[in-house]
Amino acid sequence: MRFFILRHGETVWNSEGRFQGQRDTELNERGIAQSNRAAEYLAGHGFDAVVSSPLKRAYFAAGKIAERCGMKSVETIPGFTEINHGDWEGLLSSEVVARWPRLIEMWHSEPHTVVMPGDGGESLRSVQIRAASAAANLAETYSGDVCVTAHDAVIKALLCHFLNTPLSSFWSFQIANCGLSIVEIIAGRPPRISLMGDSHYLRDDGGNFTLPEQKGL
Numbered sequence: 001m002r003f004f005i006l007r008h009g010e011t012v013w014n015s016e017g018r019f020q021g022q023r024d025t026e027l028n029e030r031g032i033a034q035s036n037r038a039a040e041y042l043a044g045h046g047f048d049a050v051v052s053s054p055l056k057r058a059y060f061a062a063g064k065i066a067e068r069c070g071m072k073s074v075e076t077i078p079g080f081t082e083i084n085h086g087d088w089e090g091l092l093s094s095e096v097v098a099r100w101p102r103l104i105e106m107w108h109s110e111p112h113t114v115v116m117p118g119d120g121g122e123s124l125r126s127v128q129i130r131a132a133s134a135a136a137n138l139a140e141t142y143s144g145d146v147c148v149t150a151h152d153a154v155i156k157a158l159l160c161h162f163l164n165t166p167l168s169s170f171w172s173f174q175i176a177n178c179g180l181s182i183v184e185i186i187a188g189r190p191p192r193i194s195l196m197g198d199s200h201y202l203r204d205d206g207g208n209f210t211l212p213e214q215k216g217l
Helices: 014-018 030-044 057-069 091-101 101-109 126-142 152-162 167-172
Strands: 002-007 049-052 143-148 180-184 193-196
Touching: 002 152, 014 167, 030 057, 049 057, 049 126, 057 143, 091 101, 126 143, 126 152, 126 167, 143 152, 152 167, 152 193
Parallel strands: 002 143, 049 143
Antiparallel strands: 002 180, 180 193
16 A cells, blocks of 8 residues: 655745644645645545544645545544644744754754653654554555645654654655655565655746745744
8 A cells, every 4th residue: 555645735834934733723825725736636546545634734635635536535633643842832933942942953953852842742752653553554444545644743753664764864854835755555565655755746837946944843
């Protein structure tokens, strides 16, 4: 079976450089357009299922993909919810740097060592455990292709899991809004990444392949 893993479209907070985490933020106009273009790209594909994080920025794309692929429903799976950023949620990157200079430095250099501050704050390991468990349950349930719409930290943690790469490699991946990755699950063999963070269907008319750096990550 294969996982088609799509990051959600751009949100207002993405564009402002705010940490979102589990806040249920709104897509901006660009994010809505990105979601629609991703759905158009995947239109007609024979998915066994389309599943999503419960957060509406991911669910929007899942709904559009399901509609374009003739699917009747989208299942929401809590294991694919974005990392809980704790006290950082809603803050600008500059505000986090001012208040937690050492912790944000560790987040960008040793992400696997960080537990987000405040009530409910998570580590990457906790995110990886719940997301990998959700993926394993889907792999046991379906034999064909499954589309998963999720979030930056979730997707990077899953890529580390599937590649058997340590979470210290978290920042080695750059996944654009509505970037698509495909993971093949083959019995008796390690998972294989056949596509990673592809967003060619979102490229501007100038053919620009440069991805913007987002600060609230």
